[in-house]
Amino acid sequence: MKQIFIDQFIVPATAQHEFKERMKINRDFIKTLDGFIEDRVYERHDEQGNLICITTAIWQNEDVLQKAKEAVQQLYQQRGFDMKAMLQRLNISMERNTYQAITD
Template identity: 90%
Template structure:
């Protein structure tokens, strides 16, 4: 069963450029992983100028999603990148969940 990985970020104006650069790196990386189907990114701005960004990544099944998460963490280690620290430093909030498609 397909797994849909959905993140929502709230990004302050001062952090938007760095956030978008990092998002591009991540999206380019996951597209090369086994079991990846497709991804999308959506954005809007709230009244305070914060970027509200929703990203989705669709994976063939739960097993390949688990492997993809592990591969992303390994890639972060090789890059010396700490996602949690970046989010905290830039005051970005994130909500992350995995969903399944509803069958007709």
Template identity: 60%
Template sequence: MYNKKAHNGQVNFIDKFFVPAAAVNEFQERVHINRNFIKTLPGFIEDAAYEYHDSEGNLILVTVALWQNSEALNNAKEAVQAEYKKQGFDAQAMFKRLNITIDRGIYTQSQN
């Protein structure tokens, strides 16, 4: 369960995916692979995934990964890209082929 707030330089990397119903199974397999991989990387603290399916069976998935600091996150991004290259996986091509959209950002906790 995700229950930690970012503090002392920690950062949350948040993705929101819209996945058409026909692409859900293939996408979820890839998410599983990615989440397992990032958990092995230095500076990873924890992650969580939140999902719902709309009335047409499309998946809306939000993932949140808490990292020790921006440097750890940047190193993780490089490690993920290297792993993709090793696997021959092209995330952008997959998203385009399956009509998946993504909203991605690094978030800090609001002070309000």
């Protein structure tokens, strides 16, 4: 069953450039992984100028999603990147969940 990985980020105006650069790195990387189907990005701005960004990535099944998560963590480790620290430093909040499509 396809797995849909959905993240929502709230990004302060001052952090939007760095956030988008990092998002591009991640999106480019996951597109090279086995089991990747497609991704999308949606955005809007709230009244305070914060970027509200929702990303989706669709994977063939739960197994390939797990392998993709491991590959992303391995990439972070190789490059010395700490996602949690970046989110904290830039005051970005994130909500992350995995969903399955409802079929009729």
